[in-house]
Amino acid sequence: MNNKPVMSLSLDLDNQWTYMKTHGNPEWESLPSYLDIAVPRILEFLKQRNIKITFFVVGQDAVLEKNRDALGQLHAAGHEIANHSFHHEPWLHLYSLEKLDTELARAEDAIESATGVRVKGFRGPGFSLSTSTLNVLQKRDYEYDATSFPNILNPLARAYFFSKSQLSDEEKKQRKALFGTFSDAKRPVKPYRWSLDEGPLLELPVTTMPLFKVPIHFSYLVYLASYSSVAAKLYTSLATSMCRVTGTEPSLLLHPLDFMGVEDNTGLEFFPAMSMPVEKKLELMDGFFARLQKSFRPVPMSEHIKLIKAQENLNQYPAVFAHEKAVVA
Numbered sequence: 244m245n246n247k248p249v250m251s252l253s254l255d256l257d258n259q260w261t262y263m264k265t266h267g268n269p270e271w272e273s274l275p276s277y278l279d280i281a282v283p284r285i286l287e288f289l290k291q292r293n294i295k296i297t298f299f300v301v302g303q304d305a306v307l308e309k310n311r312d313a314l315g316q317l318h319a320a321g322h323e324i325a326n327h328s329f330h331h332e333p334w335l336h337l338y339s340l341e342k343l344d345t346e347l348a349r350a351e352d353a354i355e356s357a358t359g360v361r362v363k364g365f366r367g368p369g370f371s372l373s374t375s376t377l378n379v380l381q382k383r384d385y386e387y388d389a390t391s392f393p394n395i396l397n398p399l400a401r402a403y404f405f406s407k408s409q410l411s412d413e414e415k416k417q418r419k420a421l422f423g424t425f426s427d428a429k430r431p432v433k434p435y436r437w438s439l440d441e442g443p444l445l446e447l448p449v450t451t452m453p454l455f456k457v458p459i460h461f462s463y464l465v466y467l468a469s470y471s472s473v474a475a476k477l478y479t480s481l482a483t484s485m486c487r488v489t490g491t492e493p494s495l496l497l498h499p500l501d502f503m504g505v506e507d508n509t510g511l512e513f514f515p516a517m518s519m520p521v522e523k524k525l526e527l528m529d530g531f532f533a534r535l536q537k538s539f540r541p542v543p544m545s546e547h548i549k550l551i552k553a554q555e556n557l558n559q560y561p562a563v564f565a566h567e568k569a570v571v572a
Contacts, residue, residue, distance in 0.1 A: 250539035251547035252296040254497040261331040281499040282313040297544040299366045302329030302350030305357035318358045323543040325364035326350050333369025343379045366390050374562040381444045391448040395428040395456045428456045434551045438559045450493035453485045460496040466515040468527050479534050
């Protein structure tokens with residue numbers, strides 16, 4: 244019997260057009276896709292390690308015939324499927340309740356049509372989260388939200404992204420909560436429950452390094468390795484040790500670009516480490532997985548959620564967000 248603590252793994256299946264849209268590139272409207280390249284590569288990487296994870300799928304991708312084969316492979320390979328919104332707009336927290344309900348419903352139907360799965364988990368695009376979103380998730384009988392990203396570097400990441408973008412001042416204002424705010428870093432690293440009017444909702448945050456609240460998701464590790472592979476390895480070891488010492492069973496995040504490189508010609512050169520060859524990235528990813536798997540047993544989020552739900556002492560927190568000042572009609 245494997246007595247290791249678990250680490251849940253999830254991958255936000257952000258497509259080529261979603262990055263372009265957030266970045267302000269008008270060419271996103273043609274909905275370019277690299278899923279046919281990325282998905283088989285990701286699935287092969289996971290298969291070699293006998294790992295099942297959770298894929299957060301965008302509804303707009305699920306309705307396109309050109310993506311159905313790639314998305315169908317996810318469930319066929321035994322992975323969990325969850326909701327990453329329909330339009331993938333990182334200003335989801337500005338939506339009205341009615342618009343949020345429609346957004347989630349469209350994504351649910353599209354994802355079920357493409358994969359055969361009725362989703363029960365959600366992560367907001369760009370870590371966009373609001374009281375309204377949580378209330379709609381609860382109304383729609385979701386088991387968990389996985390949007391919270393308690394990272395003190397969120398404002399710096401947003402500033403870097405804006406500096407590389409083609410966004411107007413108005414578009415930057417619309418995206419001012421992209422990746423989360425500094426106040427979000429005050430939220431817990433461990434799972435907790437949101438206190439809502441109709442009862443609690445489970446939150447499984449994207450884990451950041453306990454105490455220090457700095458990112459430990461794989462894109463960040465690859466980014467560090469683009470400067471120093473030794474530093475990235477030491478950083479990964481420190482993060483693993485901090486999780487073990489604090490009793491944190493991490494929920495770690497992947498992206499398709501962790502498995503793609505300069506030769507894939509994605510047009511996403513602004514994204515960190517996209518000048519790196521695919522072979523080098525896969526080598527780095529293999530090393531990160533090896534280090535983490537020495538201490539943790541990788542599982543999809545649904546299995547992690549079952550273990551969390553068995554705990555009776557989870558803290559509850561009010562669903563209050565500093566950025567909730569206006570809604571989109």
